[in-house]
Amino acid sequence: MICIAGHVGVGHVFSHSGFVQDDSQGFAVVGHMIKDLFKVRTKIESVDVDLNANVITIKTKDGGVGQGCPRRGITPFEAEMLKHLEGEEGLFPHYATLKVFGRFYGHGVSEVPVATEYAISTAVMDTFAKNIPEFYVARREDEIASDVIGGVKVKELSTAFLLTINGSKIGVGPVENLEGNVALPPKRGVMERLGVLRSPTIVVESKAYVPSLRVDRELFLVRYNQDVDNVTVAKSIINSLEEFGADYLEIPSAFPMEKGAMEKSVLEVAERIITHADKLKTLDSAIERAKIIAELVKILSEDVGGIIFMDNKLHDILTSSPP
Template identity: 40%
Template sequence: MQINLSNERTGIIGVAGHVGCGHCHSHKQFIQDDSVGLATVLTLFQEATHLSLKIKDVRSVTGSHNYVEVETESGGIGRATARRGITIHEAELVKTLVGKQAINTHTLVLETFGRIYGQGIHEVPVAVQTAIANAALDSFVKNYPDHFISGYEDLIGSCGRIAGAVLDINGIPVSVIGTVNASIGGIGPNEDMEGNIAVGVKKEIMEKLGMIRLPTIVVEGKVYWPAMSDKLDCPTFLVRQASGIDNCVVADCIYRAAQTSLLPIEINETSLQREVGALTNHTIAFSEKVIALAEQLKTAEFSQNKVNILAELSVLVSQDGGGISFMSDKLYDIVGGIGMLPATSAVFSYIVPRSYYDKYIVPFATEEDVNHFVKIVKKSVQELYQVLPHALTQVNQSVDKGTLESLVLLKG
């Protein structure tokens, strides 16, 4: 299926994919590769431009006043810092990235450091992922400035790149946007700009691409999700939309696209239902666990008791914390855990079974996985084009939720 840079200024269908740099653990007990959405978008951009995303150089400044900078063969550059500094040993490790493709950013970090946590636990690996992802998007912006619209997250404390363009996918103009969600210092992502959330500079880019009210395919990650994974025998794609809230036409098209591609897929219409106050309640419950452990620590006298309590606190912060810190509470009430403007979209992910988790612990995308995601996106565009009026009817019936800017912390 042919993909080219389009001469159209806006598309008639949308595709959105992101990376949450360091967002390995999330709500619903997810353990995930949260970079597959961006990897899919980067692959689509690469097919349209034939641009190299091979990493040409990785430069590091060690010590407390540090940075890591990634440069691709195409001249894209991304730079990020680590809050607690970069050691000389970490600087040596990141040199092994040279010659690799800047597409599967999560997988690259696992290959380099072994694993990754957010919430300020693994600052250098998260900073490296940020630099790679920003460099990849920067490659397209620098080489095709007339086609790509870009900017940096203008959320307070964030530093991720955002870039979008209109691609002709088999002759159909599609607005495609890639988003890097990353915090300064490698402390884990603020994902108030994930999915097709339209706030700040991302809203401006989406408006120029005509995406605000387009039926949109949202691409997510490769996930171990106990509620579903423990019932699976093999990795399976999952398309989700909340019935009566999201766009069921888009969901049906993604489902059919996977089926015609002979890829296993299931559909879920309940897990993304919005519940006002849900994230606030999760945050309170998380805080109560932290407080209970802190109270135990306050009266602990023996070393082993302190070690055990601190270990439990570490698990809470490094894992459970990712499920409450990734999004602002009131924004979550509207867009849900994936970041979907009501009535516009559906999302698909790749769910791995318990046996995968038992073997690998942390999911990571392979080149084959990304190719399957890309295949589903291409076929979904074709399917959606055939029923576009029906999808647009749902979009146009959406209730105006007003500006979302008041629900997030934007830079002044």
């Protein structure tokens, strides 16, 4: 049995190392495999907005329902805009949200778009749960980390498909402690039922712009560590890409990273925020205050994306070499 895992980091547009990404592509790829195998419809059929209750409700053609409730409410104009989602493919939650709002940021900056992406993603997961026998689902009931995990095993293919929604129903975050194939509760329960706790796993990630790679074209990135990862899985992916004539880049030295890297990044970003805030206290000029606040907003809307997605200790475990 092999496992193919994909997730959506709802609102995780900016990440570490200058990444700018669509962090729903793993969800889209694995979701499309499930959709095609089980013949379910995941297009958005209806969008309803209750302004009084502050709830966005997305419904798919096969009856899946997902909801988001933005922390700072919804305006009547946003409700009108959201109707444009009808007819869009729910398996592309980031893309569909972009088509309506043009751009958005996570971390509580753009709460309505992020809550919308969450509602779309959960509507797709609910579609699978309602229409596919033995599609297992687990949820984490927390406003900040309202994660939903689902999966199904296809015995004929000796393959299990694992989907994770890392997001917040109120449109902040995301916290991605349960991304990829991290086997912590409640995700662990789904993985146990699928029988993939120790299976070779392909983790399908985001579509991203990575400045450090200096790549000037679209390609597949096969990223693994030849010392600690399953090299056979990586080489199998590369063989398939070559068979299909797909352009790819292989990085066999990805991870492990320096232990304490996340903690260090948190301190660096926090110091930048503190420096700007301290300077703000001393300014008499409204123009200068506006400049400082603009810089703070940029840090909070972009740079913090590299530090909010995972706990320090968990990051150390997942990105450091075993002893």
